[in-house]
Amino acid sequence: MPTVPTWGETARLLVELAATAAFALSGVLEAARKRLDAVGVCVVGFLAAFGGGTLRDLLLDQRPFFWVRHVDVLWGVLALCLLAMLFLRRPHFDVTERAIQWPDALGLGLFAATGVHQALLLQMPSVVAVLMGVITGVFGGVLRDIVCNEIPSAFKDHRPYTVCAFIGGWVYVVMWHLNAPGWLALVACVCVTAGLRALAVWRNLTLPAWRI
Amino acid sequence: MPTVPTWGETARLLVELAATAAFALSGVLEAARKRLDAVGVCVVGFLAAFGGGTLRDLLLDQRPFFWVRHVDVLWGVLALCLLAMLFLRRPHFDVTERAIQWPDALGLGLFAATGVHQALLLQMPSVVAVLMGVITGVFGGVLRDIVCNEIPSAFKDHRPYTVCAFIGGWVYVVMWHLNAPGWLALVACVCVTAGLRALAVWRNLTLPAWRI
């Protein structure tokens, strides 16, 4: 990841942890709706939290994975899944879903920036770098939905999500080619992505539909 | 890919572009049937067009991917998806579907040959090379159907498709071991695969069913 000033480093870590928790919880909630067992809840939580970054690393042929370098996050997500099963009940689902929208939006931006950054370091063309950013941010949710036997909501719900990460990714690429400092590109990408996503959620925007 | 005479090179490029467009369109049509949003249409189009070759390269541990080396194809498929959303309407679907059968059959043969060739270059055993050819030709469609929450039609519709690529793949392997020139093996593989497929479509052939 790009270097950022020290207090910024702490902020980034906090966002990253909150976002990973939000992604994992989105998996846990979907698994609960589909009445999966304890194993299924944990697996879907893991997939939602780490699936996007893992798929990007597979495609870019990068090892070790994030969760191999930071095994404690693995334990953290496992603990989160178990705690959710112990304490979360149906009436809390809607509240949880609304609460995780915000760390999720921030995480979308942060993960997209991470993906773009890593691809650019490997000399990938700009459009591939943006794709890698999008995959990092979005494909955790896609894998979650595929395992739960649903059409991925990111492809179906007509609300801007992937598109926000796509635009944010281009912001990162442009800043990179302008030789902007890493932390600035990161902040710009997160602000644009999360800002667009927040706007979409707030104003209930939808993508133009294909009038078949 | 094997060396081919120059005019052959041009022919191959034309077939490759037509086939990629046909594969992408098959994704676009399925996405439309499932009422995906604009993001879903593009992603499924990409998966159908590039999924098979990407999976083969992942399994063979080859990088960079085709769409990383030729970024313009990426833009081309994106443009195709957007154009389809702008101009394609329900009444055109059946016509499109029938029209793309032929470039699709040619592409099946070409992609199978590419996959077999690449695996043979890496000293893979013959049967693995044939499998890689089949994966290159067929698994784009498989991934398309999985994301659209369908059982892959290649596994379900009892019409010879994978089988044609399998036979064509063996043709390529045999020619290779006979030290035939690359372009001849390529042409033979494409002719056999596309010929068998065309025959199956034309005579409406089906595979023998498992009488449970």
Place this chain on the structure above:
Amino acid sequence: MPTVPTWGETARLLVELAATAAFALSGVLEAARKRLDAVGVCVVGFLAAFGGGTLRDLLLDQRPFFWVRHVDVLWGVLALCLLAMLFLRRPHFDVTERAIQWPDALGLGLFAATGVHQALLLQMPSVVAVLMGVITGVFGGVLRDIVCNEIPSAFKDHRPYTVCAFIGGWVYVVMWHLNAPGWLALVACVCVTAGLRALAVWRNLTLPAWRI
């Protein structure tokens, strides 16, 4: 794999072949229930038999795959699928299903041990090694169910399966860190995993459910 005394080597090979056949048959049966065609039956059989190990090798970036090194197993599974289509009929399905439970339980233990061993050789942290063991044993079935458009039964049926491999994997890790001989760790992992699984099948145990 760890070195084992010669007669043990033969025993291991027998278990491995029986387990691979059991995994493949589980795929064939599911494909039959979903009324796939001959191609689908073979593909799902392959996925169930080799999917877990292949996914592990992809994640660990190991090549060549098991089925590239031992091409005869590929032919064996293909023959098994074709034989099943020729001779297996609906009335045999339940018997087959009950019969393959036992080699399946042994195979779960053996494949988990293989996965853990390979990850430990690559200096992976303990928890990652156990995950790799679980993936080796369980994800063949997961891929089988995803292709057949079902929520993976390993995540849904509330019966201990993945959990057995998880515990067995930790047994292997502990023995490894105690510098126990390889064959002892292997036998312990298989006994614990298969024993727990057999107990669960025999007593019809279920995992505690999440009371939403």
